[in-house]
Amino acid sequence: MTRTSPNIIITGTPGVGKTTHSETLAQRTGLHHLDINDVVKKHNIGESSNDPDDPNTKIVDEDRLLDCIENDLEDGGQIIDWHACDLFPPRLIDLVCVVRCENKMLYDRLKKRGYGEKKLQENMDCEIMEVLLHEAREAYDEEMVVELRSESTEEIDSNVERIEQWIKNWKKDHGKEGKKSIQTQSEQDRKDEDDPMFLHG
Numbered sequence: 001m002t003r004t005s006p007n008i009i010i011t012g013t014p015g016v017g018k019t020t021h022s023e024t025l026a027q028r029t030g031l032h033h034l035d036i037n038d039v040v041k042k043h044n045i046g047e048s049s050n051d052p053d054d055p056n057t058k059i060v061d062e063d064r065l066l067d068c069i070e071n072d073l074e075d076g077g078q079i080i081d082w083h084a085c086d087l088f089p090p091r092l093i094d095l096v097c098v099v100r101c102e103n104k105m106l107y108d109r110l111k112k113r114g115y116g117e118k119k120l121q122e123n124m125d126c127e128i129m130e131v132l133l134h135e136a137r138e139a140y141d142e143e144m145v146v147e148l149r150s151e152s153t154e155e156i157d158s159n160v161e162r163i164e165q166w167i168k169n170w171k172k173d174h175g176k177e178g179k180k181s182i183q184t185q186s187e188q189d190r191k192d193e194d195d196p197m198f199l200h201g
Ligand SMILES: Nc1ncnc2c1ncn2[C@@H]1O[C@H](COP(=O)(O)OP(=O)(O)O)[C@@H](O)[C@H]1O
Pocket: 012, 013, 014, 015, 016, 017, 018, 019, 020, 021, 109, 149, 150, 151, 152, 153, 155, 156
């Protein structure tokens, strides 16, 4: 692994607060907000759905999407903002945050967004059935997956602070891990040379 900064997925049902979290986190940490909606638009890799009730929804070619972002993910430091998560290769992912929101609140947010009744219901079902949480837990190691509630601005702040701290620890651990193995080896060599038991043993 060459990346010196982690890749973090911020996922969840539409409307739970992914973009709000990703933007705040990017501002606070300098990591890059990789909004997959923007990638899809920029590279024109979304096909319009055939559903007449939902003409704005795009069906995304996941292979092409991965081709577009793989180099960024190899480099690290990406906050991936998307309502699916199991397409990103686990070897390139360090943390998966599943953002959650209480049903009534989610309903109001999606209604405000102008979602039609069918799309609204589909997304409510998605949240109620914990679809993204299951998807995340199936695709990634369980200890990489955290659930974050996003129902107040205080919760955004505390979630972002928590992730910020996690990033600091990740960087410390990964910086140290490299150094530690070198140090341990040279320390070991020195010890072995100095240790009379070694020479006689
Ligand atoms: N924790 C929160 N407290 C208050 N409002 C929130 C919170 N999280 C999200 N929102 C609001 O809900 C709406 C949807 O949030 P957004 O980040 O766009 O969701 P997503 O990217 O998951 O679709 C926005 O209007 C946002 O301001």
